[in-house]
Amino acid sequence: MSRVFRHWLLDLDGVVYVGDAPLPGAPEAVETLRRRGCRVRFLTNDPLPTRAAAAARLERYGIPAEAKDMVTSGWATARTLRGRGLERVAVIGSDGLREEIAAAGLALVSDDSAEALVVGCDDGIGYADLRLGVRLLHRGAAFVATNADAVFPTPEGPAPATGAIVAALRYASGREAEVIGKPSPAMFEAALEGAPREAAVMVGDTPATDIAGARRAGIAAVLVAADGASPGLPPELRPDRVVRGLAELLADG
Amino acid sequence: MSRVFRHWLLDLDGVVYVGDAPLPGAPEAVETLRRRGCRVRFLTNDPLPTRAAAAARLERYGIPAEAKDMVTSGWATARTLRGRGLERVAVIGSDGLREEIAAAGLALVSDDSAEALVVGCDDGIGYADLRLGVRLLHRGAAFVATNADAVFPTPEGPAPATGAIVAALRYASGREAEVIGKPSPAMFEAALEGAPREAAVMVGDTPATDIAGARRAGIAAVLVAADGASPGLPPELRPDRVVRGLAELLADG
Numbered sequence: 355m356s357r358v359f360r361h362w363l364l365d366l367d368g369v370v371y372v373g374d375a376p377l378p379g380a381p382e383a384v385e386t387l388r389r390r391g392c393r394v395r396f397l398t399n400d401p402l403p404t405r406a407a408a409a410a411r412l413e414r415y416g417i418p419a420e421a422k423d424m425v426t427s428g429w430a431t432a433r434t435l436r437g438r439g440l441e442r443v444a445v446i447g448s449d450g451l452r453e454e455i456a457a458a459g460l461a462l463v464s465d466d467s468a469e470a471l472v473v474g475c476d477d478g479i480g481y482a483d484l485r486l487g488v489r490l491l492h493r494g495a496a497f498v499a500t501n502a503d504a505v506f507p508t509p510e511g512p513a514p515a516t517g518a519i520v521a522a523l524r525y526a527s528g529r530e531a532e533v534i535g536k537p538s539p540a541m542f543e544a545a546l547e548g549a550p551r552e553a554a555v556m557v558g559d560t561p562a563t564d565i566a567g568a569r570r571a572g573i574a575a576v577l578v579a580a581d582g583a584s585p586g587l588p589p590e591l592r593p594d595r596v597v598r599g600l601a602e603l604l605a606d607g
Numbered sequence: 608m609s610r611v612f613r614h615w616l617l618d619l620d621g622v623v624y625v626g627d628a629p630l631p632g633a634p635e636a637v638e639t640l641r642r643r644g645c646r647v648r649f650l651t652n653d654p655l656p657t658r659a660a661a662a663a664r665l666e667r668y669g670i671p672a673e674a675k676d677m678v679t680s681g682w683a684t685a686r687t688l689r690g691r692g693l694e695r696v697a698v699i700g701s702d703g704l705r706e707e708i709a710a711a712g713l714a715l716v717s718d719d720s721a722e723a724l725v726v727g728c729d730d731g732i733g734y735a736d737l738r739l740g741v742r743l744l745h746r747g748a749a750f751v752a753t754n755a756d757a758v759f760p761t762p763e764g765p766a767p768a769t770g771a772i773v774a775a776l777r778y779a780s781g782r783e784a785e786v787i788g789k790p791s792p793a794m795f796e797a798a799l800e801g802a803p804r805e806a807a808v809m810v811g812d813t814p815a816t817d818i819a820g821a822r823r824a825g826i827a828a829v830l831v832a833a834d835g836a837s838p839g840l841p842p843e844l845r846p847d848r849v850v851r852g853l854a855e856l857l858a859d860g
Binding site for chain 1: 729730731732733734735737738740741742745746757758763764765766767768770771772773774775776777778779781
């Protein structure tokens with residue numbers, strides 16, 4: 355497929371790595387793509403790390419990466435807000451998310467002067483954050499979420515992700531959040547960097563975010579599934595191809 | 608109306624007091640009802656205080672009250688769980704809620720042995736609570752909420768209430784909570800104590816909880832509204848009468 359597609363968008367968790375280790379064949383597959391002249395960008399809805407931290411994690415797994423190769427939902431959110439001319443932002447989320455927002459030139463505030471409320475996830479989030487968020491939403495601040503994931507996997511089982519925090523704020527405020535991460539177009543626009551859509555392909559393991567997002571962005575979509583089989587999915591979540599992993603995808607050239 | 612109804616169920620916030628003061632005429636109205644031989648019970652969806660603490664607050668406002676006169680959503684929840692033979696309960700909520708659960712003879716646990724997860728509200732709730740909750744719900748624990756209120760009023764504006772915490776857990780677990788507080792029948796059963804329904808009346812200021820609950824319980828319903836006017840409500844939320852306050856309700860005997 356590297357003969358057809360020059361721009362590869364790879365989901366991280368479940369495609370490049372799982373837990374704290376790279377997936378078998380993933381580092382070699384990325385190396386092959388780059389050797390063949392393809393451009394590789396890594397997409398993650400995880401709003402916690404900065405792009406630099408996400409790249410450093412790939413380096414630890416033997417995959418050379420720089421911040422510019424990473425498309426995190428936090429960075430895409432900062433980029434989107436800046437593009438709209440917003441200046442003052444309150445953040446419910448991680449230090450990494452706050453760093454990306456500040457790096458985009460936005461002022462971090464935690465008072466009523468906030469023009470937008472950005473919601474991510476972090477294990478430090480507490481009731482005081484929800485209370486600030488509800489107050490800002492009632493005052494009319496823009497409501498932006500890095501992603502809408504319900505849970506993320508941990509060794510102890512599924513843990514609540516950004517979508518859960520957003521759900522609490524939505525219920526208490528009656529407001530709907532704009533979601534920037536996959537499957538939203540903003541995330542794919544940031545990843546495509548103007549590349550022609552017919553030359554781009556998204557590889558992911560989650561139909562609702564990876565495949566739906568690729569469909570909406572008008573690019574090809576490959577689903578990674580452990581058994582290599584496509585479950586019965588509705589049309590908007592159906593991939594162009596199903597593979598067991600990145601290595602299988604490149605075997606045909 | 609005290610000639611017709613012998614069992615009075617009074618909502619607290621907005622009917623008996625607002626903020627940190629009794630409403631004009633409320634202490635006198637409660638005294639009149641009791642002098643005429645009516646039984647008065649106070650209902651609140653606030654899951655934070657114990658019944659004893661809720662009674663002490665009324666005493667401070669000049670309204671004699673004992674724990675047995677108070678029907679809090681936390682106490683009704685404890686009573687309901689015990690009635691079902693449950694023994695081990697995890698609580699996300701206040702110390703007051705925990706005290707009511709323990710006083711009902713249930714064991715408070717915070718590990719996978721919990722048969723039920725009880726959700727209330729408290730400013731100490733944090734991400735670790737949501738994480739524990741999601742784990743228990745994925746393991747199949749019963750999902751019980753003291754109430755579903757979205758916000759409660761504070762001098763700084765609306766603050767997220769129990770319903771917001773429940774919404775986060777619902778989104779992350781895909782499970783629906785059983786709600787015990789108003790308008791659920793469990794709350795009214797606890798308040799009626801077996802009294803004949805035709806002799807009971809509920810007085811409240813919130814159609815969605817107070818009036819809807821009274822309708823479902825098959826008892827008369829009075830709405831307290833500042834302007835004494837009934838807004839355009841659907842049939843299931845329509846009160847039998849609208850008054851400006853408790854005093855007006857007793858003027859006719």
